Amino acid sequence: SQQGEEDPQALSIQEGENATMNCSYKTSINNLQWYRQNSGRGLVHLILIRSNEREKHSGRLRVTLDTSKKSSSLLITASRAADTASYFCATAPGAHSGGGADGLTFGKGTHLIIQP
Amino acid sequence: DGGITQSPKYLFRKEGQNVTLSCEQNLNHDAMYWYRQDPGQGLRLIYYSQIVNDFQKGDIAEGYSVSREKKESFPLTVTSAQKNPTAFYLCASTKGWGHGYTFGSGTRLTVV
Numbered sequence: 162s163q164q165g166e167e168d169p170q171a172l173s174i175q176e177g178e179n180a181t182m183n184c185s186y187k188t189s190i191n192n193l194q195w196y197r198q199n200s201g202r203g204l205v206h207l208i209l210i211r212s213n214e215r216e217k218h219s220g221r222l223r224v225t226l227d228t229s230k231k232s233s234s235l236l237i238t239a240s241r242a243a244d245t246a247s248y249f250c251a252t253a254p255g256a257h258s259g260g261g262a263d264g265l266t267f268g269k270g271t272h273l274i275i276q277p
Numbered sequence: 278d279g280g281i282t283q284s285p286k287y288l289f290r291k292e293g294q295n296v297t298l299s300c301e302q303n304l305n306h307d308a309m310y311w312y313r314q315d316p317g318q319g320l321r322l323i324y325y326s327q328i329v330n331d332f333q334k335g336d337i338a339e340g341y342s343v344s345r346e347k348k349e350s351f352p353l354t355v356t357s358a359q360k361n362p363t364a365f366y367l368c369a370s371t372k373g374w375g376h377g378y379t380f381g382s383g384t385r386l387t388v389v
Contacts, residue, residue: 165319191374191375192375194377194378196378196380201365201383201385202382202383203281203283203367203380203381203382203383204320204367204369204378204380205380206377206378206379206380209375209376209377211375249319249320251320251378253374253375263325263333264310264322264325264335265322265378266322267312267319267320267321268319269317269318269319270319
């Protein structure tokens, strides 16, 4: 079963604008990760946030995690045409369930299109 | 540079055939995974292995088999028992608990 669900399913913005994607999940987690996938390619790991963290930054990426609401958001600032891709959140279950070594659970992704 | 290599990039299978997808990594990672991706969908876990000579079924293991005889290699066989094998298959590995996954570039399997 899918643990994470991204929202929106698709997002189209102008180059230079900020893009925000959301992810909701159902059960307790050890960490939550965001990945990018360009069409027909493998996934690329972007950022990992642990359950005891609330916010994390990496370059133009900002991720927040609210464990009380079981939700996370990914913000891409100053978007570029090269950011056009699908973005997936993935959850690693809590420590008592293996902590992620048993495999991440992925959502269906948000397809982001950056218009030049 | 370290990474994961999947081959072939494209694979065509006739009805009733078994086919094997290759996945090799030189990252010295213990854990390896196979995922299936259907159009417009997320990834679903087929099999995973946390250590050599050991592997576990994921959410959709029926019709698939794996082996893990070497740390570097985790091949996936799609058997004739898999009724709808047309999909994009992704192999991944990780250093361990609390680390991100490194993915291969995928194999697109089509039944003809």
